[in-house]
Amino acid sequence: MERINRIKVVLAEKERTNKWLASQLGINPSTVSKWCTNSSQPDIAILVKISKLLEVDLDELLNK
Template sequence: MEDVNRIKLVLVEKKRTNKWLSDQMGVTPSTVSKWCTNSSQPDLPSLLKIADLLEVDIKELIVREYKKFLVEQEMNQKQISYGKE
């Protein structure tokens, strides 16, 4: 399975560019490019800021299959709810 870069995918989904993100983050376009190609990774405070700027849950930037993750969480929650009844 190929490595999927979540930051790059979310930027595309939100119709934002690397340049936009670099301007918003106050970093060089080269830094964002490295994040998007997995040459380096942002630190946690930067990752939180990226999530805020892109208006996504931080998990969407770090969980490979986020939608699958959400479905599994929902199913687990329902199982817990059914167990309480």
Template sequence: MEELNRIKIVLVERKKTNKWLASKLGKDPATVSKWCTNTSQPDIATLKKIALALGVNIRDLLIPTPEKRIEEE
């Protein structure tokens, strides 16, 4: 599966755990684990809540897209 988010990396940078994030968001720790392994992705509203909980810009949680356009591939 393609990696789309950097949640796991940002958690490490902030010295926080999946369990901590799950409790902050009221989510099952298994759900947060799936986000951290990029097995599944949070919706945009949840991504905003994650950014707020971690004190980061929402963009910091996403892997940037390539600079080329689809037509150029």
């Protein structure tokens, strides 16, 4: 499967966990896990929130 997002990579670079991101977004950690494995994708509004939480540009979360 083609990688669609880089959430897992950016979390590791920022030394953050899936559990941390889930708690910040108020969602189930299994949802973040699915995003990190690219088995499902967050909608654009959630990606914007993630980019702000991780202090990265939205472009950095998406494969180019």
